[in-house]
Amino acid sequence: xxxxxxxxxxxxxxxxxLEFLFKIENDTSxxxxxxxxxxxxxxILKQYIANSHMDIYEAKQLRMVIETKQKPIGLVDxxxxxxxxxRAGIGILIDSDYQHKGYASLALELMLDxxxxxxxxxxxYANIETKNIASIKLFTKAGFELVGIKKQWNKIPKGYQxxxxxxxxxxxxxxx
Numbered sequence: 803x804x805x806x807x808x809x810x811x812x813x814x815x816x817x818x819x820l821e822f823l824f825k826i827e828n829d830t831s832x833x834x835x836x837x838x839x840x841x842x843x844x845x846i847l848k849q850y851i852a853n854s855h856m857d858i859y860e861a862k863q864l865r866m867v868i869e870t871k872q873k874p875i876g877l878v879d880x881x882x883x884x885x886x887x888x889r890a891g892i893g894i895l896i897d898s899d900y901q902h903k904g905y906a907s908l909a910l911e912l913m914l915d916x917x918x919x920x921x922x923x924x925x926x927y928a929n930i931e932t933k934n935i936a937s938i939k940l941f942t943k944a945g946f947e948l949v950g951i952k953k954q955w956n957k958i959p960k961g962y963q964x965x966x967x968x969x970x971x972x973x974x975x976x977x978x
Contacts, residue, residue: 804915805866810908812866812878812916815854819867822874823847825897832895858883858921868896868909875900878913880926888924888975890917894940901936910944914970924975931956932964946970 805812815823826832827842858864862883868876876896883890892913896906917923928946930937942948946968954962 804919805912807908807912810868810870810875810905810912812909812912813869815851815865815867817848817851819874820844820847820851822867822897823851823877826877826895829898859885866913868894868905870900870905875905876909878909880913880917880921888922890921890923890926892917892926892928894937906940907943910940914944918972918974922975923972925969925971927970928968930966930968932966938966938968941968941970944970 824842824844824847827847853861854865858880862881864880864883866878867874868878874897876894878895879893880890881893892910894906894910894913896909914926917926927949928937928941929952930941932938932951947970948966949969950967952965952967955965956963
């Protein structure tokens, strides 16, 4: 199965994910990397889940739930999907109770397989704050290369934070 490996799988959002999504989206420790400034209501999240059936070509984004043993533990997103240029951004978030157990690596591998095999993307990129060492290790281990630093890119409470741009080119789509 393309979207499953070992004891995790990637799947579409379901109405039953409301409580998990509410917990994740309103966890202020994630807001700095997600750009969130205000909490999400359950009403808004219900609407979001109801509209999550939209095709990536229509919505320009795709969010999948990372699940282990039929329990949601994280989210992986494709965003800024550009079908003409065959690229998308990628982001991953693992609930703090499940971090440092290899789930992010497996989920990233599955989403990259999906991106390159099914969507036939040419490249995927990740924006990572330069102080986020765990994410940098995750993405470089998966083959992403640092292609630039956006200086003082994100406003944080204590000033500004640089953001690194990492890129992974699908080697099977390179023109010779």
